[in-house]
Amino acid sequence: MGETPGGRTPRRLVAESWARARAGRLAPDRAEPGPPLEVDRLEDVRGSHPLASALPIIRSLLVRDADEDSGVVVAVGDAAGRLLWVEGDPALVRRAEAMRFVPGADWSEPRVGTSAPGTALALDRPVQIAGEEHFALQVQQWSCTAVPVHDLRTHETIGVLDITGGPDVAAPRSLPLLEATAAAVERELLLQRLARGGRRRAPRPEPARAPRLAVLGQDHGRLAAGGRTVELSLRHAELLTLLAWHRTGLSAEHLAELVHGRADAVATVRPEMVRLRHVLAGVAPSLVPVARPYRLPVPIDLDVRQLLALLDRGAHRAALDAWRGEVLPGSVAPGIEAIRAEASGRLREALLESASPALLLDYAERVAPGDPEPLFTALRLLPARSPKRAGVVARLDALG
Incomplete structure (x- = not known):
């Protein structure tokens, strides 16, 4: 079933998730969510999603304490694994952007392999993924806990709640809080439906x-x-x-x-x-x-x-x-x-000042292939043993 980069045999849930990722022809160094939805499309999806009306509860129970220096990012996704809202510790939210953990990005298991939100949806059960248990290499410095959210009338999965950060967010004590929040959201959505008399609401006109x-x-x-x-x-x-x-x-x-x-x-x-x-x-x-x-x-x-x-x-x-x-x-x-x-x-200025090495390398390739400064900056930020360093040096040599 393979080993983690640290040489440990993964637990069964993780090993089976990795097997699904490999069967889908994902590779740990290339598994990523891809470009997120454009702003207009994301707003449309958010506005029509049932979890939008439960955001006050989610923010009260999870996001309120995930403020500056909390070390926690809170994400709300739809049933397909696409993130709709990502909030929390501002510094950590910016760091998470380097791996495209952003609103509108697809974090389903078929797209990125093993992660708490994607695997929780694949198994329809709460999941905790710690560090090297992630399939994608770029995510292995993170840990996360996720719980699916259901429609209590139909038992259909409608979304997922996730907390992401350091090792503490995958600790056993994190799971009950997330499960309690999901249960509160499910009850709130049921009460909202009952308050409408169980009748299907007339479709809202699409905002202009x-x-x-x-x-x-x-x-x-x-x-x-x-x-x-x-x-x-x-x-x-x-x-x-x-x-x-x-x-x-x-x-x-x-x-x-x-x-x-x-x-x-x-x-x-x-x-x-x-x-x-x-x-x-x-x-x-x-x-x-x-x-x-x-x-x-x-x-x-x-x-x-x-x-x-x-x-x-x-x-x-x-x-x-x-x-x-x-x-x-x-x-x-x-x-x-x-x-x-x-x-x-x-x-250019924003990325040179505060971007991750991965983001700088993407910028250098897509936007400024003839500009050596993003490459020099990425080289300075990369760990000494990073396998990416040789490629960066080769690109700098090619620029002369």
Whole structure:
């Protein structure tokens, strides 16, 4: 059945979970949850999940004491093993991001192998996994305890509660607290259903999504609005990005300077704005810009703004996963170049200051393959006996 990296024979529950992982062709050095759900999709899933209405109980019993320096991360997942909420000790939450233990990430057993949330769902029973019992190498410095949550009327599994941290969270005393919380959540959900008279609620109308403009890694911006997605020309993408970035509005002169580099190019920018208005009127009339100053009548979710918001929250792994490339890489508009420089510069600075070696190596490969500093920083942070050091040195040698 194999041994742990420390040479110990695993207990039966762990050995059987490892066997399932290997049967699914997972490898300990490559098992990972993959990119999390995009922000909009995650919010939709959260809003429709039954555990959303029990969050006050979960936070009262588990998260309230998992504050700064507690050494505990509390996660709530759905029945498929996808994490929906991850809260707790802020420093530990940031560390957990390095292994993509973040909202929207898939921590099911078929995806990452043995872990408390995934294995608890696979077996439909409480599970504690300590350190080297994890299948994925990157998780073996963590321990965790998880308990499935059920619908008491149908006995269906609807989700999972998990606490993750150091060795203490897999100690025997952790399990009764998590089981009691799961039982309280199950009773609360049953009481909520009974209070509704057992009748199925009329489906809630889906909340209207704010228009969204994607400009990372593409020259033709993609605008999603009113249930439609359209591709904009580079010029229209530039104009709409600048208006979304400068929410209070831009004078014609300022907009001309940001697009053409000259405040006296107003005679050029005005007909460009007329054409943009015409395009938007046929796609998303609510977005047609107003004038004096030029501004958008409703906010737009700009993907580069969302990336920067993730960095502001310290969600470095999520920010790197959100990176699709430079902002409108084909644009030479000064205003776009400034946004591009801010986004790429802040991402680099944040990761160099506080990222894990694994995150720095991902960044170096995906975003900055010609930049030696992330590699030097990762090399400095890697343990002396890490097998990754040789590969980092080879990459540095290749850069000269």
